[in-house]
Structure formats: C-alpha cells, structure tokens
Amino acid sequence: MAESAAIRVEGLGILFRRNRRGRRSLKDLFAGTSRRSRPGEFWALRDVSFDVRPGESIGVVGRNGQGKSTLLKLVAGVLLPDEGSVAVNGGVAPLIEITGGFVGDLTVRENVRLTAGLHGMSRAEVNRRFDDIIDFAELAESVDTPYKHLSNGMKVRLAFSVVSQLEEPILLVDEVLAVGDKAFREKCYKRIDELLAEGRTLFFVSHNEKDLRRFCTRGLYLDKGRLALDAPIGDVLDRYNADYNAG
Structure with missing residues (x-):
C-alpha cells in the first residue's frame, strides 16, 4: 500500500x-x-x-x-x-457494536482488563489507564459490580471509555454517539476532538x-x-x- x-x-x-x-x-x-x-x-x-x-x-x-x-x-x-x-x-480502535465482547458475570474491573487486553493493551498499559477509564465512564462506585447488572447507559459509557483509550491511529465509529445522555455525548465529542487533534484518522458512520x-x-x-x-x-x-x- x-x-x-x-x-x-x-x-x-x-x-x-x-x-x-x-x-x-x-x-x-x-x-x-x-x-x-x-x-x-x-x-x-x-x-x-x-x-x-x-x-x-x-x-x-x-x-x-x-x-x-x-x-x-x-x-x-x-x-x-x-x-x-x-x-x-x-491498528484500529473500533467503536462498532460497542458493548460486544463484555462478559456479564465478570465485574466492571475484570471486564476492563479483559477487553483492553483483547484490544492489544499490555497489562502495564491497562494498569496505567485504569483510573482514567473508570473516571471517564463515571463508574467508580460500580467497579466491582457484575457487568450484567449495569444499565444500558452504563455499559455504553464503559465500552466507549475503554476503546477511546486505545492508541491505535485509526478510529472506526458506528453511530455510537447516538446513545447515552446529553452530558455523556458531550464528553464523547470532546474526547473525539482530542483524538483528532492528535492526528488520528476517523472513519465515521x-x-x-x-x-x-x-x-x-x-x-x-x-x-x-x-x-x-x-x-x-x-x-x-x-x-x-x-x-x-x-x-
């Protein structure tokens, strides 16, 4: 190429x-x-x-x-x-079918480590970014709650937070900004602005x-x-x- x-x-x-x-x-x-x-x-x-x-x-x-x-x-x-x-x-950071890949019986903490690892983050990277992921998702009080007990909005916040922390150069986004409340959508907008300012490539449906x-x-x-x-x-x-x- x-x-x-x-x-x-x-x-x-x-x-x-x-x-x-x-x-x-x-x-x-x-x-x-x-x-x-x-x-x-x-x-x-x-x-x-x-x-x-x-x-x-x-x-x-x-x-x-x-x-x-x-x-x-x-x-x-x-x-x-x-x-x-x-x-x-x-590499690509895929915001596609955003809640896919999470395991219902695992806690939020366990799912962050599992999902971030599946996306290629090392254990050290996950440890370094863990607090930022949880804070962005606004799930500090639910970090040891099983994923299946989260509301749909909480699941979306968690998924976006994990994937948006990836350092891949290409961001693939499929309608993810249509979900969540107004305040969280604005956080997503700001985060995407930050990624674009870093020179990331955006492919957006x-x-x-x-x-x-x-x-x-x-x-x-x-x-x-x-x-x-x-x-x-x-x-x-x-x-x-x-x-x-x-x-």
Missing part, C-alpha cells in the same frame, strides 16, 4: 444471503475466484474503491441497508470481502448530519451498495438530502 494511504479499498464487494451471510467455497477462497450471486443472494457492497489519508476524517452516509456498517466491519476486519481488497496501514459536519471533512455516499459520491462532506450531505427528499 502506498505510504500516503491509511486505508485503501479497491473493487470491494461482499455477498450476503437473505437469511444469513453468503460465504465463498474453499475452492473460491484458494483459487481467488469471485462469486456470482445466486437466487436468494445479493451484493451488500460492490465495486467500492477509495483511499483514506492519515489524519483524514471521513463520514459515511446513506439510507439504512445501503452497506455503511458492512463497510466499517470490512475495514475493521470483522468481515472478509468476496471481491476486491481492504488494506489498513496501522452516522445519520446525524450535525455530527458529520462537526467531525468530518470528506464524505462517502453509499447508495444500493455502491459508492455514489466521494467529495467534501458538505457536498455529500447536500446530494444525499436531495436524493432522500426526491424519494
């Missing part, structure tokens, strides 16, 4: 089934052949190509079901493409136009699984709104 690209997506396509993820056969995987859709299958994304430079803030927009979250999961490595490729230059304009300089508009427009975020939102209003 060229040194200037933090993320490079080339000819990307992924095939889904109506009831579950369509998977390639072993022959396809080893031979590198692409798949044609069969009855009951559809291309969630196809022929998508773009580069993201280090330090860029990219907003991904489109109606529900157009492939936005799927694209984010492909960049994160959660899903594998059926066509094309995704190359990521550096959202329906919130205000958030997209605040954080992003460039936009990708997905329509029917294809990249309809790659342009400054204002132009992308204008095009998306025009299409939406036109029905």
